Structure formats: C-alpha cells, structure tokens
Amino acid sequence: xxxxxxxxxxxxxxxxxxxxxxxxxxxxxxxxxxxxxxxxxxxxxxxxxxxxxxxxxxxxxxxxxxxxxxxxxxxxxxxxxxxxxxxxxxxxxxxxxxxxxxxxxxxxx
Numbered sequence: 001x002x003x004x005x006x007x008x009x010x011x012x013x014x015x016x017x018x019x020x021x022x023x024x025x026x027x028x029x030x031x032x033x034x035x036x037x038x039x040x041x042x043x044x045x046x047x048x049x050x051x052x053x054x055x056x057x058x059x060x061x062x063x064x065x066x067x068x069x070x071x072x073x074x075x076x077x078x079x080x081x082x083x084x085x086x087x088x089x090x091x092x093x094x095x096x097x098x099x100x101x102x103x104x105x106x107x108x109x
Contacts, residue, residue: 003045006055008064015055016083021109022053026069026076028060033092034075043098044105052079052109079108 006014006024015022025041027034038056045054059066059074069078069085079087087108095101 003042003054003056006057006062006065008062011057011062011065014053015080018053018080018083020051020053021086022055022080023105024078024080025054025056026059026066026071026074026078027056028058028074031074037075037092037095037101040095040098040101044101047098047102048105052105079105081109 003025004014015024023041023044025034025037027038041054041056048054057065059071073090075090075092077089078085089095089104095104
C-alpha cells in the first residue's frame with residue numbers, strides 16, 4: 001500500500017476514523033528534508049501494508065489540520081491510534097533508511 005494524500009476535508013475520515021493506526025507526514029513541496037523522507041515513507045508503507053496506513057498532509061494546502069496539531073516545523077510525523085495522537089517525530093533525525101522508519105513506526109504502534 002502506498003501513501004495516501006489527506007486534506008483538511010478528508011482528515012476526519014482518513015485518519016481519525018481509521019480502524020488501523022495512521023502515520024501522518026506533515027510536509028510541503030519546498031521542504032528539502034521532506035523530499036528526502038518521502039521515498040523512505042513510501043517504502044515503509046509498502047512493507048507495513050495492512051498493519052498501518054501512511055498519510056501525507058501538505059501543510060501549504062491544508063493549514064487547518066496543521067494548525068490543529070501544532071505543526072510548526074516540518075517534516076513532522078504523528079502516529080494516530082483510535083483517532084488520537086500517540087507518537088510524534090519532528091525532523092528526519094534518526095530516520096536515514098526505510099528500516100529506520102519501519103523500526104520507529106513498529107516501536108510506536
């Protein structure tokens with residue numbers, strides 16, 4: 001399963017109402033670290049298909065959700081379980097490979 005794009009309008013359904021945990025990547029197209037993290041998240045999503053959902057929120061286009069969760073620095077990853085934030089990671093520190101991403105997610109879900 002690849003990542004899904006989530007908007008302000010679809011956040012409730014795609015993330016908060018999800019039956020499985022959701023990793024949300026708050027990002028923007030101009031963000032260099034976001035671009036570096038994106039392929040790692042795509043690969044991790046493929047490895048974790050069925051266990052977790054990986055969603056991407058473009059903060060430039062979806063400012064309401066970003067403001068609601070206090071996104072001040074990107075990339076920012078939030079893991080939601082049962083509609084509630086359960087873990088957060090700001091920046092790409094320590095996430096240098098797909099395995100790093102999968103291990104972080106597995107440690108939090």
